[in-house]
Amino acid sequence: MNTPEGPPPERLRTLPSRLTNGAALIANRIVDQALAQAGARRYHYALLATVEEYGPASQAALGRRTGIDRSDVVAAVNDLAAQGLLERAPDPDDRRRNIITITPAGRKRLADLDRLLAAAQDAYLAPLSPADRRTLTDLLTRLVEHHA
Amino acid sequence: MNTPEGPPPERLRTLPSRLTNGAALIANRIVDQALAQAGARRYHYALLATVEEYGPASQAALGRRTGIDRSDVVAAVNDLAAQGLLERAPDPDDRRRNIITITPAGRKRLADLDRLLAAAQDAYLAPLSPADRRTLTDLLTRLVEHHA
């Protein structure tokens, strides 16, 4: 039993920013592990989901919608295109742009990821009742939207 | 700032892990900015606060209490000792250990950081009522303790 020899100090334990960060660490670890089962990372899921929901779009538009930096979109689209999950085609109407489309394989992969991710959310939120989960989601949503 | 041409997809917007991560990003940005006003980072605050609350301790013990990796404790203690805020002295009773002590200057700095940090928490939680803040803190605490 080599458990820590005591709790973290009060000042740290109750600090909302620190609690948020700790929860994010946990959530990210669980989610990353889940996605890794399908060889994916968070950016991959975000892009697949966005293209699937809104249809083909340029990389810049995807970045704007997901909050992912343009340069990081490039790398993630590279990965996904290399796996045949997305397709990158030049836009004939605007030769600056690439049109990103999801392939049938991409939809299948997305369904897998949705399933894995749902399980991950459940593991993350395990100690909370459905009502608690809704409350948490609501509070966090208000926070992020306020600072948007 | 960016000019999003629409909201992120439903699947991403309501994903608790993603909301948590987004909130953590915001919180960390605000906190980092606040601490930077005193030339400090998060690890610095955590160590100062821990030594102040529990008294002198070895670096390994500090790491266990704060959740900071031993190797990262080394670097942070280096920083703080160089500024005269902590003192690193060999433990005469166990020559493997260093005893870390907070100096008067360290206490002063800690008080400054406490003040800056309180303002940061308030900015972070701005959209939430006192009751909401308590609820959020409670929910997050339950999450992190469950996964501890």
Next chain:
DNA sequence: AGCCAATGTTGGCCTAACCAACGATAGCGC
């Protein structure tokens, strides 16, 4: 035509979080 904005892309930066390995030391069982 001329200027400004947007796009894809490359390349880089910084930090947090983590891990492996090392020599030195301590502690324990025997």
Next chain:
DNA sequence: GCGCTATCGTTGGTTAGGCCAACATTGGCT
């Protein structure tokens, strides 16, 4: 006392996420 194991500080990584700057190409506006 001896040997094994654990612990400590430290060095030196790695990974990924979130950024920013710059560039050439292209388009839109006037």
